[in-house]
Ligand SMILES: Cc1cc2nc3c(=O)[nH]c(=O)nc-3n(C[C@H](O)[C@H](O)[C@H](O)COP(=O)(O)O)c2cc1C
């Protein structure tokens with residue numbers, strides 16, 4: 001060892017902040033209200049410990065999981081986030097190539113700054129078998145929603161992720177303070193271009209609306225693609241969704257950007273997993289930053305986890321290569337954690353291995369410990 005100090009651990013958000021305009025960094029980093037839900041997503045993982053099992057052997061590990069009929073190399077996907085070209089000029093194309101190169105399924109957002117067809121093309125040029133899903137907000141006009149679904153189908157997306165936690169847009173404190181509400185000139189939500197009811201070449205605004213279960217049934221009529229409901233926190237909603245025939249769920253509080261009093265995603269996960277009882281895969285996102293977070297979520301019932309901001313930070317600092325490295329590092333970290341927990345497969349992680357941090361009991365007063 002040399003005498004040199006290793007310095008503090010690398011903070012991807014801090015590095016990205018140095019690359020971005022302050023209002024764009026704040027848009028990516030921020031949450032709703034007092035940012036309680038945002039903080040809690042990460043903090044809740046920190047309140048949980050993993051109990052490793054020993055003497056089970058650690059060789060011949062396999063991190064693959066099966067989701068909607070496809071094998072994913074690891075229980076990890078890229079969660080949908082808006083406006084990647086605010087992070088890097090290559091935007092969603094870089095993200096798509098990096099996701100494909102690492103075998104990581106990508107959920108491309110309706111609010112992407114690159115059209116879904118171009119995103120899927122970039123992914124498939126990198127890996128012809130790349131998994132790309134399309135995230136959708138149900139729009140007030142049925143024909144607009146229908147056209148968006150058709151575009152996702154034609155592009156080659158293999159599932160629709162319907163975000164249901166946004167009947168209205170969350171009150172984003174930083175954006176209000178910064179006066180950030182529009183993309184800079186030259187950037188647009190490209191999926192919203194040339195839709196019914198807008199002038200040729202123009203983009204429509206993305207509408208938030210209070211959709212109901214009927215609308216989901218309407219969507220089921222419109223497409224044969226698997227439907228994934230994103231933003232479920234209440235176990236009764238999870239049960240209803242399964243009964244309505246949804247194909248998967250994402251437990252999510254939208255990265256703390258919608259209801260500020262919402263629980264951390266990982267706190268909501270066990271009750272949702274119990275209600276679903278294995279009938280459909282339960283995915284989750286929110287606050288996943290390291291292999292132990294992935295392992296905790298899996299042990300508590302998730303089939304796979306999504307990452308949102310970590311991808312944006314990697315994109316901002318390193319473009320395509322940066323995202324590739326971040327996704328690879330997460331997967332390798334998870335693989336090592338799996339081994340340390342005594343697991344060979346993701347499904348070897350079980351709920352009994354998750355314990356709250358802090359002493360589970362207090363020794364009785366006055367009693368000698370030994
Ligand atoms: C900048 C930003 C934009 C987002 N845009 C969308 C979106 O358009 N649609 C959506 O369903 N979720 C969106 N999300 C939520 C993510 O899909 C995901 O739930 C969340 O970011 C996960 O938390 P994490 O960032 O802590 O990993 C966005 C999140 C961020 C940070």
Ligand SMILES: O=C(O)C(=O)c1ccccc1
Nearest residue numbers: 082083111166206254257
């Ligand atoms: O910022 C978000 O979280 C988000 O979901 C969104 C929705 C519509 C347009 C842009 C972003």
